[in-house]
Amino acid sequence: MVAVILTGLLALTADLIWYKKSTSSVRAISLIGLLVSGALVIQQWYRPDEDVLARMVTVDRFGLAIQFILIVSCFLCLLFSDGYLKEKRIAFREFYPLALWSTAGGMLMATSKNLLVIFLGLEVLSIALYVMAGMSRSEHKSEESALKYFLLGSFASGFLLYGIAFVYGATGGLNLDEIASAWSANNLAAKNMLLFGLGLLLVGLGFKSAFVPFHQWTPDVYQGAPTNVTAFMAAVSKIAAIAALYRVLHGMLPLRDLWIPALTVIAILTMTVGNLVALTQKDVKRILGYSSIAHAGYLLVGLLAHFSNPGQIGVTTVLYYLLAYSLMTIGTLAIVSMVAKEGREETTVASFNGLWKQSPLAAGVLIIFMASMIGIPITAGFVGKFQIFVDSINANLGLLAIALAINSVISIAYYLGIAKAAFVSDEETPRVAKMNTGLSTTVAICAAGVLLIGVLFAPISQWLGNDLNETPVMAMNAGQATK
Amino acid sequence: MNLEMIQSFTPAHFLFLALAGIAAATAVGVVAFNDPVRSALCLVGNFFTLAFLYFTLNAELLGITQVVVYTGAIMVLFLFVLMLLNLGGVKMMKEKFDVKRVLGFGFGALLLYVIGAQVILPLNTITTAKAANDFGGPEMIGRALFTTYVWPFEVASILLLIGVVGSIMLAKRKV
Amino acid sequence: MIPLYWYLGLGLLMFTVGAVGVVVRRNPIVIFMCIELMLNAVNLTFLAFARYQPTPLPIGGLPDSWMSGQMMVIFVMAVAAAEVAVGLGIIMAIFRLRDNVDIDEMNLLKG
Numbered sequence: 001m002v003a004v005i006l007t008g009l010l011a012l013t014a015d016l017i018w019y020k021k022s023t024s025s026v027r028a029i030s031l032i033g034l035l036v037s038g039a040l041v042i043q044q045w046y047r048p049d050e051d052v053l054a055r056m057v058t059v060d061r062f063g064l065a066i067q068f069i070l071i072v073s074c075f076l077c078l079l080f081s082d083g084y085l086k087e088k089r090i091a092f093r094e095f096y097p098l099a100l101w102s103t104a105g106g107m108l109m110a111t112s113k114n115l116l117v118i119f120l121g122l123e124v125l126s127i128a129l130y131v132m133a134g135m136s137r138s139e140h141k142s143e144e145s146a147l148k149y150f151l152l153g154s155f156a157s158g159f160l161l162y163g164i165a166f167v168y169g170a171t172g173g174l175n176l177d178e179i180a181s182a183w184s185a186n187n188l189a190a191k192n193m194l195l196f197g198l199g200l201l202l203v204g205l206g207f208k209s210a211f212v213p214f215h216q217w218t219p220d221v222y223q224g225a226p227t228n229v230t231a232f233m234a235a236v237s238k239i240a241a242i243a244a245l246y247r248v249l250h251g252m253l254p255l256r257d258l259w260i261p262a263l264t265v266i267a268i269l270t271m272t273v274g275n276l277v278a279l280t281q282k283d284v285k286r287i288l289g290y291s292s293i294a295h296a297g298y299l300l301v302g303l304l305a306h307f308s309n310p311g312q313i314g315v316t317t318v319l320y321y322l323l324a325y326s327l328m329t330i331g332t333l334a335i336v337s338m339v340a341k342e343g344r345e346e347t348t349v350a351s352f353n354g355l356w357k358q359s360p361l362a363a364g365v366l367i368i369f370m371a372s373m374i375g376i377p378i379t380a381g382f383v384g385k386f387q388i389f390v391d392s393i394n395a396n397l398g399l400l401a402i403a404l405a406i407n408s409v410i411s412i413a414y415y416l417g418i419a420k421a422a423f424v425s426d427e428e429t430p431r432v433a434k435m436n437t438g439l440s441t442t443v444a445i446c447a448a449g450v451l452l453i454g455v456l457f458a459p460i461s462q463w464l465g466n467d468l469n470e471t472p473v474m475a476m477n478a479g480q481a482t483k
Numbered sequence: 484m485n486l487e488m489i490q491s492f493t494p495a496h497f498l499f500l501a502l503a504g505i506a507a508a509t510a511v512g513v514v515a516f517n518d519p520v521r522s523a524l525c526l527v528g529n530f531f532t533l534a535f536l537y538f539t540l541n542a543e544l545l546g547i548t549q550v551v552v553y554t555g556a557i558m559v560l561f562l563f564v565l566m567l568l569n570l571g572g573v574k575m576m577k578e579k580f581d582v583k584r585v586l587g588f589g590f591g592a593l594l595l596y597v598i599g600a601q602v603i604l605p606l607n608t609i610t611t612a613k614a615a616n617d618f619g620g621p622e623m624i625g626r627a628l629f630t631t632y633v634w635p636f637e638v639a640s641i642l643l644l645i646g647v648v649g650s651i652m653l654a655k656r657k658v
Numbered sequence: 659m660i661p662l663y664w665y666l667g668l669g670l671l672m673f674t675v676g677a678v679g680v681v682v683r684r685n686p687i688v689i690f691m692c693i694e695l696m697l698n699a700v701n702l703t704f705l706a707f708a709r710y711q712p713t714p715l716p717i718g719g720l721p722d723s724w725m726s727g728q729m730m731v732i733f734v735m736a737v738a739a740a741e742v743a744v745g746l747g748i749i750m751a752i753f754r755l756r757d758n759v760d761i762d763e764m765n766l767l768k769g
Binding site for chain 3: 499526540568586598635652
C-alpha cells in the first residue's frame with residue numbers, strides 16, 4: 001500500500017509541474033512531495049508485516065527503513081541541485097521528476113519479494129539514471145559516461161534476467177519465498193538451476209552495487225556525470241541495490257553455505273581494490289567513486305554478518321550504515337559541486353585550493369565528512385563501521401573484520417588528501433563558486449546529521465530495528481556503542 | 484543423436500529444428516557482420532523467427548506481441564537511427580583483433596559449457612508440457628495482467644513515461 | 659513433443675552469442691543489438707519454462723505459475739522498449755557532439 005501512495009504521489013507531482021515555466025515551482029513541488037512521502041512512510045512505521053497487492057508488495061520494517069533513507073537522500077540531492085545546474089548551464093527541469101521516479105524505482109526494489117517487481121524497480125531506477133547521467137548535453141564527458149553506464153547497466157540486467165529465468169524454472173514462481181521449499185525438494189535439476197540462477201542474479205546485482213569484479217563502470221560514470229547526479233547515484237542507487245541484494249539473499253538463505261564463502265571473497269576484494277586504487281587517483285569524483293566501491297564492500301560485510309547468523313545479528317547495522325553513508329556522500333559531493341563555476345568544471349583535487357578562503361563553512365563541513373568517511377570517533381561513519389566490525393566478529397567472520405580494519409587505515413590517506421586541498425591557497429582568486437542557500441542547507445543538514453546520528457546511535461538503531469525480531473542483540477550492541 | 488531418435492521425430496521436431504537453425508544463424512550474424520545495417524537485419528530475422536517459436540510453445544499472444552513490439556517497433560527504431568547517423572556506409576568501423584576478443588570468446592565458451600552441461604542437460608527427461616494448451620491466449624493473459632499483475636502494470640507505465648521524457652530530453656535541440 | 663532442453667539450449671546459445679558480442683564489438687549500436695538479443699534469449703527461456711513447468715509442483719498452483727512466466731516476458735518487452743528509446747537517445751546525443759561513436763575511442767574518463 002505504502003509504495004502505491006508514494007509512487008502515485010511522486011508521479012503526480014511530476015505531472016503537475018510539467019508545464020510550469022520556472023524552475024522554482026518544480027523544485028518546490030518535488031521537495032514538498034518528498035516531505036509528504038516521508039511523513040507517509042513514518043506513519044506506516046508500526047504497521048504489522050504483511051504482503052499486499054497479490055503478494056507484489058511487502059510491508060515490513062526493513063522496506064520502510066530503506067524507503068525512508070531513500071527519501072532523505074533524494075531530498076538532499078534535489079536541494080542542492082538548483083544552484084549547481086545554474087552554474088553548469090544545464091536547463092533541464094525534467095531532472096526533478098526523473099529523480100523522483102528513479103527514487104520510486106529504488107523504493108519498489110526495497111519493498112518487494114517478487115522478482116518481477118524487483119526487476120521493474122531496478123529498471124525504473126536505472127533508466128532514469130542513464131538519462132540523468134547524460135543530462136549535460138554539451139559535455140563530452142557526461143555523454144560518454146551516460147553511454148558507458150547505459151551499455152554496462154543493460155548488460156547487467158541481461159544477466160539478472162537470465163538468473164531470474166532459472167529461478168523461475170526451478171521454483172515455478174517469481175516469489176523469493178518459494179526458493180526455500182524448491183531447494184529442500186531434493187530435485188537435482190532444480191537445485192542446479194537455482195544455484196546458477198542465484199549466481200547470475202548476484203552478477204546482475206553486483207554490477208549495480210559495484211562489487212569488485214564488476215566495478216569498472218563506477219569511477220568513469222561518477223566522474224563524467226553531473227555532480228548532483230553523481231550524488232544521487234552514489235546514494236540512491238547504491239541503497240536500492242543493497243536492499244534488493246538483501247531481499248534476494250534472504251530468499252536464498254537455505255543455500256547460504258554456498259554463497260557466504262563466495263561473497264566473503266568478493267567483499268574482501270571490493271574493499272581492498274576500492275581503497276588501493278583510490279590512492280592513485282587525482283580526480284575527486286573518481287576518488288569518491290572508488291571510495292563508494294569500498295563502502296559497498298563494508299556494507300557487504302554487514303550483510304554477510306547478518307546472514308551468517310540471522311537470529312542473532314540484526315540487519316539494523318546495515319541500515320544505519322546506509323543512512324550514514326548517504327549523508328556523508330551527498331554532503332561531500334554537494335561540496336564538490338561548488339567547483340562548477342560559470343559553465344566550467346574541473347574536479348581535480350587541486351581545484352579545491354582556496355575553499356577555506358571562499359567559504360569557511362564549506363571547508364569546515366568537508367572536514368566533518370572526511371572524518372566520517374575515515375571513521376573518526378563521534379561521527380556516524382565511525383559508529384557504523386565499528387558496528388559492522390563488531391558484528392563480523394560476533395558472526396565469526398574474523399577475516400572480514402581484519403580486512404575491514406586494514407582498509408579503514410588505508411583510506412585515511414586519500415580522504416586526508418581531499419581535506420588538505422581545501423586549506424591550501426596558492427592562488428589569488430578561489431576557483432570555487434559561492435555558496436547558495438540550497439547548497440548550504442544541504443551541507444548543514446548532512447553535517448548535522450552525520451554528527452547527530454553518530455551520537456544518537458542507540459536510539460536510532462532501536463527505532464530502526466525494534467520490530468525486526470532481534471531486540472536482545474540490538475540492546476547489546478547499543479550497550480557496546482555507549483560504553 | 485542416433486538414427487532411432489531421428490526416426491521418432493514428428494514434423495513438429497523438424498519445424499523446431501528449422502526455426503532454431505534460422506534463429507541461431509541470425510544470432511551469429513548479428514555479431515559477425517561488420518556492417519551494422521546487416522546486423523540489424525539479422526536481428527529482425529531473429530526476432531521474427533522467435534515469434535514462430537513462441538507459437539510452437541502455444542504462446543500465441545506473446546508471439547504476436549513479439550512481432551509488433553520487437554520487429555515492428557524496436558527494430559525500426561534501430562534502423563532509423565542507423566540510417567540517420569549514417570553509421571553504415573563510410574564510417575564503418577574496423578573491428579580489430581585484440582585481447583578483448585580472446586577474453587570475450589573464452590567467457591562465452593565458459594558460459595555455454597557451465598550452463599549447458601550443468602543446468603540444461605539434466606532437464607533432458609522433460610518432454611511433456613504441463614501448461615494448458617490455451618495458456619497463452621489473450622483471455623488468460625488479460626485476466627492475469629489486470630488482476631494479479633496490475634501493480635507491476637502500473638509501474639511499467641511509469642517506466643515508459645521515463646523512456647518518453649528521457650529520450651526527448653536527450654535528443655531535443657538546445658533549450 | 660519437443661524436449662524442453664532444446665528450447666533452453668537455443669536460448670542459451672542466443673544468450674551467449676549476445677554476451678560475447680557485447681564484449682567483442684565496438685560499435686555501440688551493435689552492442690546494444692546484442693543486448694536485445696540477450697533479452698530475447700531470456701524471453702524464450704521464460705516461455706519454455708512456462709509451457710513445460712519442470713518443477714514437480716509449483717507452490718502457487720499450476721495456472722499461477724505459467725502465468726507468471728508469461729507476465730515476465732511482457733514486462734521484459736516493456737522494459738526493452740523504454741531502454742531502446744533512452745539508449746538510442748544517448749547514442750544520438752553523443753553522435754551530435756563528436757561524429758564518431760567508437761567505444762574504444764572514448765577515453766576522456768581516465769584516472
